[in-house]
Amino acid sequence: MASGVKPRVKAPKKAEAGEVVTIKTLISHKMESGQRKDKEGNIIPRSIINRFTCDFNGKNVIDVTLEPAISTNPYFEFEATIPEAGELKFTWYDDDGSVYDEAKNVAIG
Amino acid sequence: MKFKAMTAIAALAVSAPALLLADADDDTLIVNGEIEMITKAPAPEHLSGVLDEIVSGWHMRSDETQVMQADDFDNPGMIYTEQALDDWNAVNGTKGKSCASCHGDVEESMKGVRAVYPKWNDSKEKVYTMEMQINDCLTDGMGADAWKKSGAQMAAMEALISVQSRGMPMNVAIDGPAEATWEWGKELYYTRTGQLDLSCASCHEENYGNHIRSDHLSQGQTNGFPVYRLKNAKLTTVHGRFKGCVRDTRAETYSPGSDEFVALELYVASRGNGLSVEGPSVRN
Numbered sequence: 001m002a003s004g005v006k007p008r009v010k011a012p013k014k015a016e017a018g019e020v021v022t023i024k025t026l027i028s029h030k031m032e033s034g035q036r037k038d039k040e041g042n043i044i045p046r047s048i049i050n051r052f053t054c055d056f057n058g059k060n061v062i063d064v065t066l067e068p069a070i071s072t073n074p075y076f077e078f079e080a081t082i083p084e085a086g087e088l089k090f091t092w093y094d095d096d097g098s099v100y101d102e103a104k105n106v107a108i109g
Numbered sequence: 110m111k112f113k114a115m116t117a118i119a120a121l122a123v124s125a126p127a128l129l130l131a132d133a134d135d136d137t138l139i140v141n142g143e144i145e146m147i148t149k150a151p152a153p154e155h156l157s158g159v160l161d162e163i164v165s166g167w168h169m170r171s172d173e174t175q176v177m178q179a180d181d182f183d184n185p186g187m188i189y190t191e192q193a194l195d196d197w198n199a200v201n202g203t204k205g206k207s208c209a210s211c212h213g214d215v216e217e218s219m220k221g222v223r224a225v226y227p228k229w230n231d232s233k234e235k236v237y238t239m240e241m242q243i244n245d246c247l248t249d250g251m252g253a254d255a256w257k258k259s260g261a262q263m264a265a266m267e268a269l270i271s272v273q274s275r276g277m278p279m280n281v282a283i284d285g286p287a288e289a290t291w292e293w294g295k296e297l298y299y300t301r302t303g304q305l306d307l308s309c310a311s312c313h314e315e316n317y318g319n320h321i322r323s324d325h326l327s328q329g330q331t332n333g334f335p336v337y338r339l340k341n342a343k344l345t346t347v348h349g350r351f352k353g354c355v356r357d358t359r360a361e362t363y364s365p366g367s368d369e370f371v372a373l374e375l376y377v378a379s380r381g382n383g384l385s386v387e388g389p390s391v392r393n
Contacts, residue, residue: 010182
């Protein structure tokens with residue numbers, strides 16, 4: 001697992017039924033592109049987050065493929081419709097096989 | 110100032126969109142909807158006849174960049190404060206102490222610290238920057254190795270300490286024992302260096318608000334340091350920035366942590382007395 005990886009999510013705790021809410025996510029990750037060389041001239045192997053997903057009560061909200069040109073600490077802001085109370089589940093997939101999770105509950109009212 | 114007047118007239122003549130107007134904008138910065146920042150203030154007394162108003166570099170940035178600083182979740186610099194908090198609580202060195210062993214809760218003990226640094230250190234009999242103080246704590250207080258001057262770990266710790274003073278006006282002391290260092294810093298500020306023969310004042314006093322190539326020149330205030338720079342996606346310290354500026358005049362630079370940069374940091378900080386501490390700010 002890459003070092004210093006920490007997912008962060010900002011989502012509302014409450015929403016009206018059917019409301020469209022804004023969700024912000026950020027994961028600290030160095031997103032090593034695989035294009036750089038170290039001091040000895042050897043290529044530093046690629047190590048990026050290659051996929052990010054968000055599900056609401058098991059239903060997919062967004063599914064993103066990330067490429068090496070995406071900068072360090074990738075940040076996503078997107079909207080989701082909240083039809084009922086439930087759980088937003090966020091998942092980041094690392095090149096090295098690690099999976100990072102975060103979940104937020106949204107209440108109706 | 111002649112230049113700026115010309116720019117303004119030219120812009121009016123062709124009725125260019127607001128985007129092309131070079132001067133500082135009139136936006137206000139409120140962080141997290143709570144902390145109201147003083148981003149424009151009357152110039153401190155020692156600048157009378159030189160500047161009327163001091164302006165944070167925040168005003169020189171695009172709306173998109175400005176907005177990033179208004180919310181801690183959007184401010185990428187805040188990631189580093191979390192990392193520094195781990196360092197703050199980590200036991201390090203032969204004496205088995207962490208920063209917290211002596212200083213307790215960073216939110217309490219470091220409040221207001223950033224606003225008064227660099228400042229005179231009585232026992233060492235010289236002007237101390239936050240970096241010097243942090244390294245003294247590490248070596249003498251904790252029996253640990255000093256951190257690299259202006260390195261990533263140092264910048265993060267400076268960010269953590271700065272956050273505790275956000276919104277408070279910069280207020281470095283320039284009289285008393287610090288005066289000689291301040292005078293030296295002033296001399297360095299007005300000394301032209303490099304093949305391009307530029308002093309700090311050439312850009313940041315005589316031409317702020319104008320563009321140097323595509324870059325919108327600020328007054329070079331240090332109230333926002335350490336800054337998260339979008340161009341290199343990490344925190345930059347005051348001395349790191351000084352080094353970049355001097356290098357850009359095509360001169361051989363002083364080193365981060367050198368006596369010259371300490372003096373210059375004190376002088377430049379004093380030019381911002383009255384502006385809110387913003388660190389970690391977001392710039393391009």
